[in-house]
Each structure stands twice: as C-alpha cells, then as structure tokens.
Amino acid sequence: MSIVQVFRAGGIVMIPLLLFSITAIALSIERIFFWSRISRRQRAAIDSFLQTYSADRSVARTQLEQHASLPIARIFLEALELEGEPPSQFRLALQGAAQAELPFLKRFGTVFQTIVAVSPLLGLLGTILGLIRSFATIRLGEVGANATAVTGGISEALVSTAAGMVVAIFTLVVANLFRGLYKRQVAMIEEYGSQLEILYGRYYFAMRGTQQPAEETYAR
Numbered sequence: 001m002s003i004v005q006v007f008r009a010g011g012i013v014m015i016p017l018l019l020f021s022i023t024a025i026a027l028s029i030e031r032i033f034f035w036s037r038i039s040r041r042q043r044a045a046i047d048s049f050l051q052t053y054s055a056d057r058s059v060a061r062t063q064l065e066q067h068a069s070l071p072i073a074r075i076f077l078e079a080l081e082l083e084g085e086p087p088s089q090f091r092l093a094l095q096g097a098a099q100a101e102l103p104f105l106k107r108f109g110t111v112f113q114t115i116v117a118v119s120p121l122l123g124l125l126g127t128i129l130g131l132i133r134s135f136a137t138i139r140l141g142e143v144g145a146n147a148t149a150v151t152g153g154i155s156e157a158l159v160s161t162a163a164g165m166v167v168a169i170f171t172l173v174v175a176n177l178f179r180g181l182y183k184r185q186v187a188m189i190e191e192y193g194s195q196l197e198i199l200y201g202r203y204y205f206a207m208r209g210t211q212q213p214a215e216e217t218y219a220r
Contacts (some may be wrong), residue, residue, distance in 0.1 A: 123164020
C-alpha cells in the first residue's frame with residue numbers, strides 16, 4: 001500500500017494529522033539548528049569572557065557583544081548595563097534578564113505539547129468514524145453484506161489510529177529532547193551567572209576600596 005493509499009484509507013482525520021506532522025518536523029528542524037549553534041559556541045565564548053573580565057572589563061564586554069546571538073551573552077550584557085551599582089542590584093538584573101530569556105529558550109514548547117495531546121484524539125476520532133461507516137453498511141436481516149464497505153471502514157479506523165499514535169510519539173520524543181536541552185541551558189546560566197556575580201562583587205568592592213561584607217556571597 002502506497003502512502004497515498006494509506007492517506008486515503010485513513011479518512012478525513014488524516015488531513016489535520018498531516019498538518020501536525022509537517023508542523024512538528026519543521027519546528028524540530030528549527031530547534032535542532034538553534035540548539036546545535038548554541039552548543040558549539042556558548043561554553044567557549046563565556047569561559048573566555050569570564051577569564052578576561054577580571055583583567056579588562058571593556059575588552060571582556062567587547063568579546064561578549066560579538067556573541068550577542070547567544071542567550072547567556074544577552075543576559076550578561078543586560079546585567080552589565082548596571083555596572084557600578086551594588087551587587088544586590090546586579091544580581092536582580094541577572095535574574096530579570098534570565099527570566100526574560102526563558103520564553104525564547106522554550107519556544108514552540110506549547111505547540112509540541114498540543115500536537116502530542118491532540119494527535120491521539122484525532123486518531124481515536126478516525127477510529128469512531130471508521131467503525132460508524134462499517135456498521136452503517138450492515139443491514140440486519142439481509143443474507144449478505146457489502147464486504148468492501150465493511151473492510152474499508154475498518155481500514156479507516158485502524159489507519160487513523162496508527163497515524164495519530166505515530167505523530168504523537170515522534171513529537172513527544174523530540175519535545176522531551178528539547179526539554180532536556182532547555183534544562184541544561186538553565187543550569188549553565190545559573191552556573192556562569194554565579195561566577196559573574198563573584199567577579200562583579202570583587203570588582204565593586206575593590207573600586208570602592210572597601211572589604212566585601214561576609215553576608216555578600218554570590219555562589220548559589
């Protein structure tokens with residue numbers, strides 16, 4: 001059975017399932033490129049920035065601006081706008097910038113969840129429609145029944161169910177993969193954010209010529 005025959009056998013619900021599958025594949029490709037680009041560049045860029053920040057803050061900021069396409073770089077750049085403010089204010093700026101960046105990292109997550117939830121329901125709807133079609137061809141009291149119509153309805157029921165499950169399973173796998181990458185990214189932001197807070201605290205109190213208070217700790 002060809003793909004066209006399978007699509008026809010699945011009935012009307014195959015149209016939204018096809019749209020769901022195309023959407024899931026397209027968004028998955030976009031997210032794969034996004035996360036691969038970040039994974040290749042981010043850690044090396046931020047390590048270099050932190051090493052330079054203690055020695056020359058202006059050079060470090062220039063390095064960071066060259067990687068402004070990275071989420072963590074944008075977070076640091078926004079926090080560095082408050083350079084000269086107390087460390088508590090700097091920490092709040094880091095946290096606020098990180099919260100603003102999270103929706104960008106979770107992009108399309110709601111779409112994936114919707115596809116995972118709705119696709120099996122569409123498959124179930126196709127099952128019901130196929131069974132209704134099969135039973136509608138059976139006439140009680142008749143000697144024979146239209147075997148072609150009966151089997152066609154059963155085929156529609158089975159194909160639509162299978163299609164809905166395939167779309168849902170594929171989308172669930174890629175959604176969980178991207179969720180894992182998101183959690184890893186959040187952990188990295190917290191790790192490097194703590195390091196930047198420590199370096200900024202040293203710079204702030206050295207600039208003021210005072211000793212860092214014991215309660216001012218920046219490692220989470």
